[in-house]
Amino acid sequence: MDIGDLDEVRRKAMQEYGHHIQLIKDAIGEGAEYTNGLVRIILSPKGGYYEFKEMPEEFSGWVGPSGQYESVDSKVGMELVGSAYNIISSLSRDNTSELQIITCSGNKLETAQICIVNFDKDFDPPITALRGDLPRETLPTFMKIKGQSELLLPLLGCNEGLIVFASYVSDQHLLIKVPADINPVDLAKVIFSTSLN
Numbered sequence: 001m002d003i004g005d006l007d008e009v010r011r012k013a014m015q016e017y018g019h020h021i022q023l024i025k026d027a028i029g030e031g032a033e034y035t036n037g038l039v040r041i042i043l044s045p046k047g048g049y050y051e052f053k054e055m056p057e058e059f060s061g062w063v064g065p066s067g068q069y070e071s072v073d074s075k076v077g078m079e080l081v082g083s084a085y086n087i088i089s090s091l092s093r094d095n096t097s098e099l100q101i102i103t104c105s106g107n108k109l110e111t112a113q114i115c116i117v118n119f120d121k122d123f124d125p126p127i128t129a130l131r132g133d134l135p136r137e138t139l140p141t142f143m144k145i146k147g148q149s150e151l152l153l154p155l156l157g158c159n160e161g162l163i164v165f166a167s168y169v170s171d172q173h174l175l176i177k178v179p180a181d182i183n184p185v186d187l188a189k190v191i192f193s194t195s196l197n
Contacts, residue, residue, distance in 0.1 A: 013057040024061040037107025038142045054109040067178035073171050077139045087151045093121040099147030103140040
């Protein structure tokens with residue numbers, strides 16, 4: 001995909017999703033802001049969202065209570081990487097309806113090491129996008145795990161929801177868990193996968 005194609009995909013994404021993204025941002029309002037080289041995260045009592053700084057159409061948000069979020073150390077972050085690897089290795093139509101995992105290592109999107117896995121049991125084959133390798137020895141700058149799968153039960157306490165991890169220079173990183181009963185909204189997962197492949 002050349003840069004002209006990418007620009008067109010991004011323009012269409014913002015035409016299609018930009019209004020919805022703004023509605024979610026307005027509903028969430030102001031909140032605590034967390035940033036690293038790749039993402040901006042806002043958390044408020046009304047909900048939260050993340051967006052990529054260089055690609056704001058890659059956006060996930062939820063309206064309602066802020067889910068569970070905490071400051072964690074690098075050990076917990078690496079355990080999450082291990083869990084993501086185990087999930088990818090165990091994906092099947094029997095245990096998963098749909099699932100997306102994105103990891104990025106690096107502070108600039110254009111040079112980041114990126115791994116994308118999209119799984120949808122209704123597609124043939126069910127893994128519709130696989131880009132890059134999951135870095136098993138490196139703490140990612142950003143990770144998202146979202147979907148409907150029994151493989152999420154140990155991480156979320158339920159089979160559906162959203163997990164976001166953002167690392168920082170210190171050994172304190174942000175971990176967000178949003179179970180499905182808070183209605184996570186992921187407006188641009190296909191665009192991210194399409195535009196970076």
